[in-house]
Amino acid sequence: MQGIGDWEFANINFNKLTKEMKIDLKTGTPHNYFDETYASIKVQKSSGQVVYNKEIYGDKKQNAETNTISVEIGDFVELTHKEGKGRATLINKDNNKQEKIGNKIMYKVTGAGLEKVEK
Numbered sequence: 001m002q003g004i005g006d007w008e009f010a011n012i013n014f015n016k017l018t019k020e021m022k023i024d025l026k027t028g029t030p031h032n033y034f035d036e037t038y039a040s041i042k043v044q045k046s047s048g049q050v051v052y053n054k055e056i057y058g059d060k061k062q063n064a065e066t067n068t069i070s071v072e073i074g075d076f077v078e079l080t081h082k083e084g085k086g087r088a089t090l091i092n093k094d095n096n097k098q099e100k101i102g103n104k105i106m107y108k109v110t111g112a113g114l115e116k117v118e119k
Contacts, residue, residue, distance in 0.1 A: 001039050001079075002087035003030035003058070010056065012041065015094075016113045018027075019071050020021075025053070027064040036056025039081040039088070046074040058082070075109045076117070 009030040013022045014021040023041060024078045030038050038058035044050045056062060071077070079101050081088040088101040093112070099116075107114040 001056075001084075003038065004032065006087065008062040009062070010039065010041070014071075014077075014109075014114055016081070016111075019073075019109070020076065021052075021069045021118075023052070023067045023069065023085055025054070025056070025062055025065045027062065029059060029061045030056055031048075031058040033119055034082055037080075037082075040079070043069050043071060043075050046076070046080070051075075071109045073109055077107045077109065077114065078104070079106075080104045111113055 011024045018082045039056045043052040
């Protein structure tokens with residue numbers, strides 16, 4: 001996920017073999033023009049239980065942090081980004097396919113990886 005000047009403020013890496021999601025947040029202010037939630041990352045179980053939820057405010061300095069979240073088949077990953085059409089890209093490392101996430105997207109964890117779902 002990128003912010004002002006296309007600076008990468010967050011990177012999410014899903015390992016389908018270990019079923020872990022590594023979320024790296026960088027130190028800095030994502031986009032000082034936005035005094036609200038600029039992006040968010042949420043991981044939840046199929047039951048609806050939220051296991052990770054991070055709201056990233058555009059004009060607030062965030063500290064660097066790394067979280068590794070264990071996920072299971074059937075879990076959901078929801079990503080939002082105010083400028084996601086140009087500054088948030090999902091890259092499938094198996095085939096190098098790139099997909100812009102838009103303002104909001106949801107994925108379901110499957111045996112084959114992440115599958116986009118409408119919810």
